[in-house]
Amino acid sequence: MTRFALTVEFDGRPFMGWQRQSHGPSVQAAIEAAALAITGETVAVHAAGRTDAGVHGLGMxxxxxxxxxxxxxxxxxALNAKLRPDPVAILACEIVPDDWHARFTCLARHYEYRIVTRRAPLTVERGLAWRxxxxxxxxxxAEGAARLVGRHDFTTFRSAHCQADSPVRTLDRLDVVREGERILVRASARSFLHHQVRSMVGCxxxxxxRKWSANDMSAALEARDRAALGLNAPPDGLFFLRADYP
Amino acid sequence: MTRFALTVEFDGRPFMGWQRQSHGPSVQAAIEAAALAITGETVAVHAAGRTDAGVHGLGMxxxxxxxxxxxxxxxxxALNAKLRPDPVAILACEIVPDDWHARFTCLARHYEYRIVTRRAPLTVERGLAWRxxxxxxxxxxAEGAARLVGRHDFTTFRSAHCQADSPVRTLDRLDVVREGERILVRASARSFLHHQVRSMVGCxxxxxxRKWSANDMSAALEARDRAALGLNAPPDGLFFLRADYP
Structure with a gap:
């Protein structure tokens, strides 16, 4: 047996999310089907993170x-050939030790959320940003984002369906960068709760x-109550950028 | 009568091109249909340039x-509301003098061509770049591009279907910029011949x-013969960026 680490790029628009679902296409099922066609083996593909429907990956x-x-x-x-026409591409593939695990060995995960501020509908970026x-x-x-950085109970920013044992996470970075009419929010942590990035971006x-102050953001965090969430941003603008390993 | 200047963004993938066609959808026809629905008037929409099928516009x-x-x-x-779900958006609209003409008053046109150099297929950028x-x-x-800048007979870089009276054009700028695995070619001129940007990018x-030297590029230009063209780049990577007016 050989363990291969994959770097995966995908367009999340046609998928129900990363994880295999009974009711629709997933990135995981697409890669597993391609691997079966190549190797004749029924394999399981494990990822650094499970992305929601409509969320994209640039370096999963x-x-x-x-x-x-x-x-x-x-x-x-062979995977790239079999994956066509699905919008999933293997950017890199390397042999790793048998105890290397995409999810459990991962030291940090990095996301980017893309907002476009304009009245006109999106065209080339439709489904690839939040207008x-x-x-x-x-x-x-940026001032509001600074209130969330550090080790906190992120219950307010956690989906009701989150399966994590603890709502406590250490948010290493939450940067807000303006590029013209675009605003990019970049988030880094060892791990995130379900919907955490989208919930933070929504707020x-x-x-x-200016509907909320930075103090309102602190109050929402301290409430430790999903009902205190202001807004959950849509999946369209969310990109899993990369994951770090030892 | 009031003349309005529009700034138009569009995703070229579903269209036969800018210009109205009998055999398929066009950006022009989409905007004209939206204008008819709003005003009750059968209007003609004139553009700075006619883009080919699959070519995009960011600031037409x-x-x-x-x-x-x-x-x-x-x-x-109203245009943006009526244009849905077509991927065409009006970014700006202003009143201009009756003798202002999107095509004939235009002083310069600017294009960008996006190349992605990698083995893996494109996903989120599929149809939006040339892999x-x-x-x-x-x-x-960049050295090859410099051979094309200036006033030349661009017959080699002109489609057989080009309707321009003269093959002579003045290319003001042809820059090549590397950003990681992306290469951006930016072209500016008062006007371009049909397929000129794609033909220049292909070469x-x-x-x-390194199949061609910069001298081969000069030789192709001097041949003034379409048969001397090395390669016509696909429409996917071409974006009409903007047009300048007095």
């Missing part, structure tokens, strides 16, 4: 175990609209 | 004459692969 990491002898390059090329029809105050958003948008 | 300029009194803001909002599966030498491409890709 995953691993798969293959019994049949195959080089990383040939496996990558907010009014201008947002990026400086105010940051309220701060950017 | 166009004009339309409307008899019914309407403010620029209301016209823009070249090997690395390209951007410095060599630049040959230079980037």
């Amino acid at each position: 990491r995953a691993h798969v175990d293959v019994m049949r002898p195959i080089t990383p390059f040939r496996l990558m090329e 907010v029809p009014i201008d947002l105050d990026a400086d105010a958003m 940051l948008a309220l701060v950017g609209q | 300029r166009a004009h339309v004459d409307v008899m019914r009194p309407i403010t620029p803001f209301r016209l823009m909002e 070249v599966p090997i690395d390209l030498d951007a410095d060599a491409m 630049l890709a040959l230079v980037g692969q």
Whole structure:
């Protein structure tokens, strides 16, 4: 058996999310089907994170175990050939130790959330960003974001369906960057709760609209109550950027 | 009658091109249909340039004459509402003098061509860039591009279907910029011949692969013969960026 680590890019629009679902297509099922076609083996693909429907991946990491002898390059090329026409691409493939685990060995996860502030509908970026029809105050958003960095109980920013044992997470970074009419929010942590990034971005948008102050953000965090959440941002703008390993 | 100048963004993937066609959807027809629904008037929309099928616009300029009194803001909002779900958006709308013409008053046109150099297929950018599966030498491409700047007979880089009276054009700028695995080619001129940007980019890709030298590019230009063209790049990576007016 050889364990391969994959770097995966995918367009989340046609998928129910990363994880295999009985009721629709998933990125995991697409890769597993491609691997079965290549190796004849029923494999399980494990990822660094499970993304929601409509969320994209630019550098998702995953691993798969293959019994049949195959080089990383040939496996990558064969997966990319079999994955067509699904918008899933294997950007890199390497052999890793048998105890390397895409999810459990992961030291940090990095996301980017893309907001476009304009009245006009999106065209080339439709489904690839969150359009907010009014201008947002990026400086105010950065101030609000600073209130969330550090080790906190993120119950307010956690989906009711979150399966994590603890609502406590350490948010290492939550940066807000303006590039013209675009606002990029970049989040880094060892791990995130379900919907945590989208929930934080939704509330940051309220701060950017001056409907919330930075103090309102602190109050929402301290409430430790999902009912205190201001807004959950749509999946369209969320990209899993990359994962770090030892 | 009031003449309105429009700034138009569109995703070229579902369209046969800018210009109205009998055999499929076009950006022009989409905007004209939206204007008819709003004003009750059969209007003609004139653009700064006619883009091919699959070519995108980020800041195309166009004009339309409307008899019914309407403010620029209301016209823009109504067009955007009627254009749904087509991936066409009016980014700006302003009243211009009756002799302002999107095509004939235009002083300069600016295009960007996006190349992604990697083996893996595109996912989120599928149809929005040209994937070249090997690395390209951007410095060599810049040297090749410099051979095309200036006033030349661009017959080699002109489609057989080009309707321009003269093959002579003045290319003001042809820059090659590398951003990681992306190579951006930016072209500016008062006007371009049909397929000129795609033909120049196709030959630049040959230079980037070192199949052509900069001297080969000069020789192709001097041949003034379409048969001397090395390669026509696909429409996917081409974006009409903006047009300049007095």
